[in-house]
Amino acid sequence: MGVAGSGKSTIARAVAAGTGRVLVEGDDFHPPENIRKMGAGLALTDDDRREWLARIAQQLAAHDAGVVVSCSALKLAYRDRLRAAAPGLRFAFLAITPQQARERVLARAGSHFFPPSVVDSQFATLEDPSTEPGVLRVDGGLPAAEVTARILDWMGAAAPNNETKQA
Numbered sequence: 001m002g003v004a005g006s007g008k009s010t011i012a013r014a015v016a017a018g019t020g021r022v023l024v025e026g027d028d029f030h031p032p033e034n035i036r037k038m039g040a041g042l043a044l045t046d047d048d049r050r051e052w053l054a055r056i057a058q059q060l061a062a063h064d065a066g067v068v069v070s071c072s073a074l075k076l077a078y079r080d081r082l083r084a085a086a087p088g089l090r091f092a093f094l095a096i097t098p099q100q101a102r103e104r105v106l107a108r109a110g111s112h113f114f115p116p117s118v119v120d121s122q123f124a125t126l127e128d129p130s131t132e133p134g135v136l137r138v139d140g141g142l143p144a145a146e147v148t149a150r151i152l153d154w155m156g157a158a159a160p161n162n163e164t165k166q167a
């Protein structure tokens, strides 16, 4: 979880590959009107996110053997909605600065629906989860391989290159 540009999609893909779990890309579950709204430069509201979170909750419940989900989950109430669907659910919080988010979102601007102008609203909405149980806060500004390794360690799964590192 984290703001736009924090690396959710990149890291979730690597964590799913490293654990053999199913990957669910949260952005694939936005109703089309949410994508249009963000594309038009408007931040989503609680109402806009309700159906989207319900769809992601369904995905969590459907994969009870384990799944890796990329989802912004910016507010406590959103995370609690997902926890209710998957007791024991854990969150890796990819923490980045507004400056890092702006730079990353700007760099991919031509190929992604999310515009740089909406980045600040993500930080205004974010409720820091660091003190909630079952949350790992990771510096999302670290190289992606390092972020992934920290999450895999925390999950108790060996990172793919651990054997080499320990040899």
Ligand SMILES: Nc1ncnc2c1ncn2[C@@H]1O[C@H](COP(=O)(O)OP(=O)(O)OP(=O)(O)O)[C@@H](O)[C@H]1O
Binding pocket: 002, 003, 004, 005, 006, 007, 008, 009, 010, 011, 027, 070, 104, 105, 108, 114, 140, 141, 142, 143, 144, 145, 147
């Ligand atoms: N740890 C990292 N270091 C440097 N660049 C990264 C890192 N993680 C992701 N990126 C790059 O930052 C950009 C945003 O990453 P990504 O799409 O994974 O983030 P996201 O949180 O899923 O964003 P969004 O929710 O807006 O789709 C991409 O261009 C990606 O390659």
Ligand SMILES: O=C(O)[C@H](O)[C@@H](O)[C@H](O)[C@H](O)CO
Binding pocket: 002, 003, 004, 005, 027, 044, 049, 071, 072, 073, 074, 114, 122
């Ligand atoms: O809750 C939200 O405002 C949205 O989920 C956003 O975070 C975007 O979907 C995403 O970051 C862009 O890919």
